[in-house]
Amino acid sequence: MSDIALDPSLGSVDLTRQLCNIFSVSGEERAIADAVEAVLAERAPHLTVTRDGDTVIARTELGRERRVAIAGHLDTVPVNGNLPVRDERDPETGEAVIWGRGTVDMKAGVAVQLVLAVELDDPAVDLTWIWYDHEEVSSDLNGLGRALRNRPELFAADFAILGEPSNGTIEGGCNGTMRALVTYAGKRAHSARSWMGVNAIHRAGAALERLSAFEAERVLVDGLEYREGLNAVRISGGVAGNVIPDRCEIEVNYRFAPSKDLAEAEGVIREFFADADTVEIVDRAPGARPGLDAPLAQQFVEAVGAPPVAKLGWTDVSRFSGLGIPAVNFGPGNPLLAHADDERVPIAQIEATERALRNWLNR
Known part of the structure; x- marks a missing residue:
């Protein structure tokens, strides 16, 4: 067990500071996972705790009719002079914030979840709390995906909430994403000839000219507007300063609305680059429809009290959606500040997120 002592009784704001100051760049989550597991063992006898690598899963077994899964990742992108965290005033809004790596993405959300996991021993629904590793790196390393493969029985639920930063509002579903390597062939010759x-x-x-002129579609899915995008993200080619190149490779990333499946998204890419010699799909992840027609989702929207919007990016709600579980993103922090060196989360948003979740789970 961990020698790092977390104290959820101090509330989610203080716990955010504690969690952020535990170094947990992707691949180094052991200390923070140990700390989470230790506090659950000490203070949450109402939960059955399972460990899968550096993923911690804690479940109530109250025999409720419905179950809600609530998840958050423990890792961060690399630190860049922004730890330890500190209290500041936001330079744009003047509100009180906690500044530093992980405050937005997503240890404030993790703090809210951990406070409520310890506190709520008699919620209105059964709960599955998940804290997982390796979210910020290649999807094949993702701790949630690994635990789903290893222990699928632990993830059955009627609704799921992912604590990704959403400015304290509900962001439904997510875009899908696909990367492809597009190759154009040529013939080598001396540049003098x-x-x-x-x-x-x-x-x-x-x-490249077609990509530059590409206009992203706006697609309505279940009442929420998603924006698509197709962009070159890397290019390589060339042999030497006096050789005509015989190969040029463009890596492209397609972000597509959740109304498309993977086959349809691949078809868009292949049609767009029909003049290429080869198109190789190297990474793909489906989107997730908003799922807001589910009764639990509707109740949650009502409890939060603000209209939901589309998630313009890919998140692990897609993994829940793939299991047939409606899922939304809901957490404190501005997603535009995720990974930024001046990452900062408003204290008021942490508190409001905690209140909204507590009130809904106790309804």
């Missing part, structure tokens, strides 16, 4: 070859970089130019 360029007409003897075929310049692969020049061949790729038309595709």
